[in-house]
Amino acid sequence: MTQIALTIAGSDSGGGAGIQADLKAMSALGVFGASVITAVTAQNTRAVTAVHGIPLDVIAAQIDAVLTDLDVGAIKIGMLATPEIIRTVADGIAGFDGPVVLDPVMIAKSGDALLARDAVQTLRDLLLPRATVLTPNLPEAACLLDRMVADTPDEMAAQGHALCSLGAGVVLMKGGHGKGDICRDLLIGGDRIIAEFQAPRRNTRNTHGTGCTLSSAIAAGLARGLALQDAVAEAHGYLQGAISEADRLKVGQGHGPVHHFYRVWAA
Template sequence: MASIALTIAGSDSGGGAGIQADLKAMSALGVYGASVITAVTAQNTQAVTAVHGIPLDVIAAQIDAVLSDLNVGAIKIGMLATPEIIQTVADGITGFDGPVVLDPVMIAKSGDALLAREAVQTLRDVLLPRATVLTPNLPEAACLLDRMVAETPEEMVEQGMALCSLGANAVLMKGGHAEGDVCHDLLLADERVAGDYAAPRRDTKNTHGTGCTLSSSIAAGLAKGLDLPEAVAQAHAYLQGAIAQADTLGVGHGHGPVHHFHKVWA
């Protein structure tokens, strides 16, 4: 019986992030991926040139179609764009009692905004308390808390704890935007640091889709029955391999994607 994970996110026409990255990562980790598309973006490795939100009734219908038929073991939530889409997704997963990985997607690697400013409060109030684990990068965490971006490990821990106090069961503070030769992702849960996932910082511009890939990989692990620290460890190791092989792809002229199938083909 296949383990199943559902991604609720936006589509990336360039294939490096969003729904496309999520399904690639889930497949690479041996999990069947289902999808609910919340927005269609015209996007490549250099820019997001258009965003079209999917009608709310169609988003709701997609969620119902998947959850009423497939035995979904975990849900990953990514790009939601507007307050109305956030509320629709929250309503749609009300009856789901499995783990939820919430990736608060706000800005594309190109710097283009993917979440309306007025939607931040809705995300914080409506979906954050539903999260089994929240996976913000440092600018996203700061935005959710209306604070300056964390610059030290101590500030990362403090902000992660603050996000837990807003309702998230656990928070993975991603250190990709920090300084230093080693990147640390810190898992905060039960009022403590439950995991410190470290990796050397790699000299590559091809990191498009890293956040989507990590969160969907965590969801894949949870769908397979791993506990949260184990799921994060598996996802972290998988992503580091995908980043290490990213330069072999040669996709696009901007921030290229990571190599989701680095263990399958070179």
């Protein structure tokens, strides 16, 4: 049986993030990736220069086309851009009873905004309660909660608990924007810390697409039937390898992508 995961996200013309990163990560982990494109971005390693939202009826048609034919084991949701797109996606996946990984994409690695300010509340209301796993970085978690960015592990845990109280099944608080030589990710469920994942903070500029890659890798594990904590652990390990090997790639002049196929490409 072929395991299938669906990514609902924006397209990155530079190939390092968004739909392109999602499909690469899913493929690298042995899962067939299907896609629903919500927006087309003119993007490279240095900047996002244009964003075009896909018409709502076309987004809805893409979701319907995939879910009425393919046996999707998990859904990853990334860039949604506007309140209207969020509502369309929420309606489109209403009948899906499998796991959903929600990556609340707000800002590109270049610093360009990818989510309209008036869309945050809609995302919080309609999709957080639908998320089996929510994967915010520290600025995204703060924005969702209207708080200051967490600066300590205790603050990270408190914000993870608060996001669970908004309806997310579990929250993976990602520490990539934190400080110190060790990067810590906290997997939060309700009022407890389920697991902590640590890795050395890598000295590389090539981290474009890390959030997309991690959330898609989690979805791939869930599509293969892994238990939630095991899927997160596998995805964390895969991403650390992709970051550690990122400098093998020479792509662009800004923040280059991680190396999705470091396990299969020749050195």
